[in-house]
Structures are given as C-alpha cells and as structure tokens.
Amino acid sequence: MKLLERLKTEVLTADGAMGTLLYAEGLDFCYEQLNVEKPGVIQGIHEQYIQAGADIIQTNTYSANSYKLARYGLEHRVQEFNEAGIQIAKQAAAAGGQYVLGTIGGIRSIRKSDATIDEVLSIVQQQAEPLLAGDPDGLLLETYYDFEELSAVVKHLRNQTDIPLIAQVSMHEPGVLQNGLQLNDALHRLDDLGADVVGVNCRLGPYHTIQAFEGVELPEKAFLSAFPNASLLDVEDGRIVYVSETDYYGRAARLLRDEGVRLIGGCCGTTPAHIVAVKSQLANLPPITKKTAVPHKPIVIRDAEPARYEPLHTKAKRERTILVELDTPRHLETENYFEGARQLQEAGAHAVTMADNSLASPRISNLAMASIVKHQDDIRPLVHITCRDHNLIGLQSHLMGLDALGIHDILAVTGDPTKIGDFPGATDVYDVSSLELFQLIKKLNEGISFSGRPLRKKANFSVAGAFNPNVRVVERAVKRLEKKIECGADYFITQPVYTKEKIIEIYEAVKHLDTPIFIGIMPLTNIRNAEFLHHEVPGIKLSDQVLERMRACGDNRQASTAEGIRIAQELIDTAASLFNGIYLITQFLRYDMTVELVHYINQIDAEREREVHHVTTTY
Missing domain, CATH: 3.20.20.330 (Homocysteine-binding-like domain)
Incomplete structure (x- = not known):
C-alpha cells in the first residue's frame, strides 16, 4: 500500500x-x-x-x-x-x-x-x-x-x-x-x-x-x-x-x-x-479526523512612542543636516569626551555618532556613552552596531536596550575583522551581515523578535548604512547600496572622501536614489596621520596633492591643523552644494577641528541664504 x-x-x-x-x-x-x-x-x-x-x-x-x-x-x-x-x-x-x-x-x-x-x-x-x-x-x-x-x-x-x-x-x-x-x-x-x-x-x-x-x-x-x-x-x-x-x-x-x-x-x-x-x-490508535484547534490569541503590539526628534533621513531630505563622529575613548578617562560632545552640540551638530569598537579595537561601550550624553546633556546620539562583536542574542538584546533608553538612531555595519585590531586572536561573530541586520531591525520596528515572537511594542529605529565610495568603480558600490535599501536602510554615511572630483562622482552615481547620503569629511591632523590613512586604512585613499600639502607643514602642529581644516573646508564647499548631509569625523578627540568645521558649514549656509534672500527681494 x-x-x-x-x-x-x-x-x-x-x-x-x-x-x-x-x-x-x-x-x-x-x-x-x-x-x-x-x-x-x-x-x-x-x-x-x-x-x-x-x-x-x-x-x-x-x-x-x-x-x-x-x-x-x-x-x-x-x-x-x-x-x-x-x-x-x-x-x-x-x-x-x-x-x-x-x-x-x-x-x-x-x-x-x-x-x-x-x-x-x-x-x-x-x-x-x-x-x-x-x-x-x-x-x-x-x-x-x-x-x-x-x-x-x-x-x-x-x-x-x-x-x-x-x-x-x-x-x-x-x-x-x-x-x-x-x-x-x-x-x-x-x-x-x-x-x-x-x-x-x-x-x-x-x-x-x-x-x-x-x-x-x-x-x-x-x-x-x-x-x-x-x-x-x-x-x-x-x-x-x-x-x-x-x-x-x-x-x-x-x-x-x-x-x-x-x-x-x-x-x-x-x-x-x-x-x-x-x-x-x-499501537492500534486510529488517526484523529476532527479537532477543535485552540484559537490563536494575537498579542497586541503597541505602536512605538512618538520620536522626540525628526528622523535624520527625513530631515536630510529637506535641509542641511550635520552628523559628527566622536568615537568613545580607548581608556577610562571620559571628561574630555563629554566636553567635546557638548561643544559639538553647541556648535550646531544635529547628532553625535559613536562607532562600535572601530578598527576592531576596544573602546568604552558606545551604548553606555550614548545613554550618558543623551540623559545628562540632551545630546542626540547615533550609535553604530557591528555584526562582528555581537551574536544574534547580543544584537537583539543591544537593540532592545537602545529602544528602552530612547535611542533610535543607528548605523548598522558588518564591522572590521578582529585580526586588524588590538586582539587579533579574538573571535569574529558575523552571525549576520549588515544586510540581514537591516532586515532584523525593521522587524523590531514591526514589534517582532528576530525569532518571530511578538515583542508587545514596536521599536522606532532609523537605520543608516555605510557606503565606501573610494573604489575603482563607484557604480558597483552603488549596486550594494540599492541592496541595502531593499533590506531597509534609510540613509547612508560615506567613508571619508578627500577629493572634490570624488564627491562629484558620488553625486552622479547616486542622484537617482531618493535615499539621503551623508558625505564623510575627516580633517587631517598631520602628515603622519595622512600617510597612515592613505597607506594602511582600508577604504581610504588621499590624492597626491593632499599628501603634498600636508607634507609641506612638516612637524608644525599649528600649521598642520590649519591645513587639515582648509582641505576639509574645500571639500565641504563641494559636498554642501550637492548634498544636504555632511558627516564630520573627529580623529584623536580633536573636536576643536570638527567644531570649527560645523561653524564653517553653518556660515556658508547662512551666506547662501542671504544671497537667495537678496536675489528674491531684488526681483
């Protein structure tokens, strides 16, 4: 039979x-x-x-x-x-x-x-x-x-x-x-x-x-x-x-x-x-041919609490939006860090972003520091999350904790491999890539656990993705952006860019997208810093002209700082004319440099607004 x-x-x-x-x-x-x-x-x-x-x-x-x-x-x-x-x-x-x-x-x-x-x-x-x-x-x-x-x-x-x-x-x-x-x-x-x-x-x-x-x-x-x-x-x-x-x-x-x-x-x-x-x-039991199933009792999933801030990606579609990365310390002295965060906010930064153990080196937990700056100084934090350091259990727990703290701005990244960091023998987790992490975060926004279980309340995360345009063929990198958008990315933050030509190339490659792009600008501090970035950090390349300008400053700290800021300002001029989103990256807690650049962005925007007003009133 x-x-x-x-x-x-x-x-x-x-x-x-x-x-x-x-x-x-x-x-x-x-x-x-x-x-x-x-x-x-x-x-x-x-x-x-x-x-x-x-x-x-x-x-x-x-x-x-x-x-x-x-x-x-x-x-x-x-x-x-x-x-x-x-x-x-x-x-x-x-x-x-x-x-x-x-x-x-x-x-x-x-x-x-x-x-x-x-x-x-x-x-x-x-x-x-x-x-x-x-x-x-x-x-x-x-x-x-x-x-x-x-x-x-x-x-x-x-x-x-x-x-x-x-x-x-x-x-x-x-x-x-x-x-x-x-x-x-x-x-x-x-x-x-x-x-x-x-x-x-x-x-x-x-x-x-x-x-x-x-x-x-x-x-x-x-x-x-x-x-x-x-x-x-x-x-x-x-x-x-x-x-x-x-x-x-x-x-x-x-x-x-x-x-x-x-x-x-x-x-x-x-x-x-x-x-x-x-x-x-x-043995000898006949099959059941009729049964009354216990009806599923749907768990009510409450809507997320209204966000205190407008999502960064919707804000960047309308007007200038400035993010500043200020990585948490690699030591336990925090006073200088908090002072830098306060000065950046006072200068006009819309959010302070915090990497998740960048370059695979341990730093003070960005979740802890984000909670302190938010609740102590009313500073809006944008927290990076890597797939490298957290398994699925840790990722969901981390995200649920952020929601409980009222922190809803996230950058989801796969993360640098541990072998480049302080502990090359440490384990890379990578249960998921950033693509899956976008999808899982969006599930939390529906009130659903990674496992499918209802969470009783919807989260309210706005999720950024990383974009490395410093590649030979930008169009290929844009194809990956499109995949990230399909998975739920709301906006993108680029790696540091060091030529006007690259910024224009990015604009031409992404202008068909409705998703905001924040152009990364990282002021150089001296020639040694410039050469390290150029030769050793994946995803960053400097032009010969930029290297020569920094080399000309020699060991003069003041001249190097001034030249690094001038180079960044020139890049900002181009980026600000094409993109609403600017992403300033602070090196070595030199927030004095990024504070000056925030002021510069606000200054050029004010000048352009006055020009528009003058033309409008003249006609």
Missing part, C-alpha cells in the same frame, strides 16, 4: 535521529560522507530503527547538497553521496517493506544572503535528481526556518514529481515561524502549494511541539507530521547531550496524535529507544 493510502487510516511511526547515534560513536565530521566510506554503519542504524518499529526511515542525506558539503571541500560529490544514501536505506528496508524518504535539508536560517532563492532551487535540484532516480516513497524536506525557502522548494519539486512531499518547518518559538507567521497559517499554505504531509521538526522538544500543534487546524488535503527533538539540548564536558526519558517521549507522541498528527518520528537526541516508546503508545 502506498504511503499516503496508509496515512488515511493509520498513524505511522518514522525513525529518529541519525546524527545523534553517529555523534555518540565519536564520528563527528561529514555524516553524508559515511554513505560511501562506512555504508555498513549507516545501514546498521537504519536497521536499528526498523527493529524499533519505524514504519518509515529517511536517507542519510540531510546535508548532502553542494552548499553544505562545501564546508568539507566535498561539494563535487553530491550525486555520489545521495545515490549511496538512497541505496543503503532501500537495502535496509527491503526485508520489512518500510517506506523510504529521500531527505533534503534546509539551507537558510536567519541569513537570507546565504543563498538566493534561485541558488537554493539549483542546489535542491542537483540533490533531488539522484534521490528521485533511486525511487523513494517520498521526499522529506526538513528543518526549514525560512518559510520563503521552503515554499519555493515545495513549489519547485511539485512540478518535478508526483511522489509524496513531506514539508516540515522549524520554529524558534512555539506556534510562530521566524518571519512572524503563525504555524497554522504556514502549514495550510504548504498544503495549498501541494505538499502531501506538513509539519514541524527540530529545535523544540515534545512539550513545545505539542503546544504549537494545539493551535493547528487539520489541513484540507495534507496530513500532519511532527519530529520533535528529544528535549532541549545541554552540554556536558563539551559534548552536546539531550536528556529525555523515552517513556515521556512516547506519551508525548500520543498527545501529538490527539492533536491530529499522523506521522510521528524524532529529530535531534532521539534514538531507537524513543521510537520503541512511540510505537508502543501509538
């Missing part, structure tokens, strides 16, 4: 984890490679699950795609591993007539930039071909956190084959997907796309999986499936373990059946003993 025919009248038991048993045996590398190098080990595990009572086993091919095999330099062996995987499973199931599912795992998690949908479909097609050629009883799509990805894969494979498709999402939070979609809605959409069995697997243990299914209505056509983890994971002596009594897991399977689930197996941490318990609890 075909798989779907049996599911009409029975609750079937699937197998449990493959990786858990291999990991317990000390085999901690590419599991799919074992299909070729240790096929007897893989077949032995299949047979253990069959002996435990599994009606269905899945191939050891979860990560047998070019994207994941590339971690081991094995991306050229996709066909080989999948052919071997389906062959081994079918050999194991031949005697007992168990069903064999060809397993295809998800690729994306939080990072959509890991692969585009077109790339995902190409990767899936390459894996599906050898699996389908092996004549499986169905395809199992499991551990998909990204619903866009799973939807596209189901639609693609439905056009390729008529065999059963089992499509399973994974959740960070019970009952809600990473994108905020309710599980009930997601499973019904997969049903509409042509999946024959829809359900969940991984991440959550039995308790939360049951809780999630309480709100799921029986699909119109598809059947429900559930492959929970054995429990929440733990770490003992550096090894991942799952602590779960098999009897408890079996009782949970019975409760899943009561929620309408017809295909029940196990994910991480489950073993043949868990499947024995499941089979025992499900």
